[in-house]
Amino acid sequence: MRLSGMLSASAALPLALALVACGGGTPQEPAADTPAEPHELDSATHEELVELAQEEGTVTVYSFTSRIASIEAEFEAAYPGIDLVGHDISSSEQITRLRSESQAGAPSADVAYISDAPVVITELVAGGVLQNYVPPRVAETVPQEYREPLLANRLSTKILMYNEEAHPDGSPVENLWQLTEEEWNGRVVMVDPAVRGDYLDLMAEIVRRSDEMAQAHQEHFGSEVSLDEGVENAGRQFIKDLYANGLVLVDDTDNVNQAVGGTGQEDPPVGITSYSDRRDNEEEGWALQASLGTVPSTGITFPAYIGMVNGAANPAAARLVADFLMGDDSETGGPSFEPFYVPGDYPVRTDMAQPGDAAPLEELGAWDIVPEETAQIRDGVADFLLTL
Numbered sequence: 001m002r003l004s005g006m007l008s009a010s011a012a013l014p015l016a017l018a019l020v021a022c023g024g025g026t027p028q029e030p031a032a033d034t035p036a037e038p039h040e041l042d043s044a045t046h047e048e049l050v051e052l053a054q055e056e057g058t059v060t061v062y063s064f065t066s067r068i069a070s071i072e073a074e075f076e077a078a079y080p081g082i083d084l085v086g087h088d089i090s091s092s093e094q095i096t097r098l099r100s101e102s103q104a105g106a107p108s109a110d111v112a113y114i115s116d117a118p119v120v121i122t123e124l125v126a127g128g129v130l131q132n133y134v135p136p137r138v139a140e141t142v143p144q145e146y147r148e149p150l151l152a153n154r155l156s157t158k159i160l161m162y163n164e165e166a167h168p169d170g171s172p173v174e175n176l177w178q179l180t181e182e183e184w185n186g187r188v189v190m191v192d193p194a195v196r197g198d199y200l201d202l203m204a205e206i207v208r209r210s211d212e213m214a215q216a217h218q219e220h221f222g223s224e225v226s227l228d229e230g231v232e233n234a235g236r237q238f239i240k241d242l243y244a245n246g247l248v249l250v251d252d253t254d255n256v257n258q259a260v261g262g263t264g265q266e267d268p269p270v271g272i273t274s275y276s277d278r279r280d281n282e283e284e285g286w287a288l289q290a291s292l293g294t295v296p297s298t299g300i301t302f303p304a305y306i307g308m309v310n311g312a313a314n315p316a317a318a319r320l321v322a323d324f325l326m327g328d329d330s331e332t333g334g335p336s337f338e339p340f341y342v343p344g345d346y347p348v349r350t351d352m353a354q355p356g357d358a359a360p361l362e363e364l365g366a367w368d369i370v371p372e373e374t375a376q377i378r379d380g381v382a383d384f385l386l387t388l
Contacts (some may be wrong), residue, residue, distance in 0.1 A: 036083055036131035036310040041319055052316035058083040059317035063113040064091040067339035074335045075324050082317055092117035092197045102129040110318040112307040115156060116197035117371035118378050120305055125149050130307035135323040138349060144350040152303035153325050155346040157275040157296060158202050159299030159366055163268040164289035171291035173270055175220040179242055186246035189259045191269035193385055202300050204374045205367050207235035212296040236384060243388040261286030272299060275344030292353045299363045352371050
């Protein structure tokens with residue numbers, strides 16, 4: 001049965017307009033700083049979505065991970081006749097594109113698979129650019145904090161990693177303040193926070209956790225942290241000292257992974273990268289390992305969000321993609337979740353088993369970011385970094 005036949009008269013007209021947009025109409029620009037209203041298709045059954053999505057015939061996904069290529073192949077095998085067009089675009093670039101396309105009233109994507117939660121929540125969701133959709137099939141298995149204000153399918157990481165070939169007995173870094181000492185001068189690598197928002201989120205979290213950073217300083221040096229003139233707290237002081245100690249900034253995570261994890265090195269650097277990149281150790285010739293036990297934290301965990309683009313041309317297919325990205329009903333999520341079911345990524349569904357060969361989330365020792373709180377200090381931290 002067609003969904004339109006099941007709608008009330010008051011709901012049928014908005015849906016009709018949405019379906020006209022599928023045929024080339026001009027989507028309406030959302031009001032500034034106004035969250036998007038729930039969509040009529042949010043209550044549709046899976047069968048109804050499939051019927052409408054097959055009429056749409058295509059769906060475009062912006063993805064902050066290159067793993068979208070694997071998802072594209074699996075999705076098209078599961079839904080013949082629906083072409084998934086995936087674009088591997090960093091979250092920072094996605095935010096810029098989504099904002100400008102929304103302002104122009106001409107969204108190009110139907111789905112945003114995106115991180116950089118502080119900006120996504122406070123700008124794109126609050127501004128009506130992205131709206132939430134939680135497939136009914138998984139609603140009871142995803143904790144509320146990962147269902148709202150956008151659905152997440154997993155937690156990703158930015159943590160301190162080291163070369164386990166060079167350090168077979170464990171991480172050489174027990175306390176983050178070690179990275180400010182001469183031993184690590186010029187031997188800490190990280191993607192420039194000005195390039196990637198998730199690395200800026202890490203810097204902001206260090207500042208937000210200044211009390212913990214101060215305690216770690218006391219434990220390592222046996223003294224209270226001394227703040228330079230104009231430096232407000234221990235988190236900012238750590239960042240200033242880290243930059244002054246020759247922090248190496250690069251523009252791509254793979255550059256971090258190669259510098260830190262490349263085998264055959266006698267004295268490799270350490271670096272901030274994604275725990276899940278260990279999955280490529282064998283293929284790339286890396287020896288990446290998480291710096292477990294480092295205090296006060298190994299880094300951060302953050303949600304990978306699935307957002308529906310408001311006013312997009314293919315809303316039914318977009319919702320099928322969201323359902324697909326959550327995995328099937330097996331404990332590993334099946335083929336649709338396979339690219340994300342890797343050591344170092346953490347599914348949010350409570351009915352899924354955690355991938356092996358990685359520390360359980362509770363043992364990782366990473367800080368969980370709180371997007372709304374991080375957003376309050378993020379710009380100030382960014383400005384501070386420009387002075388270093």
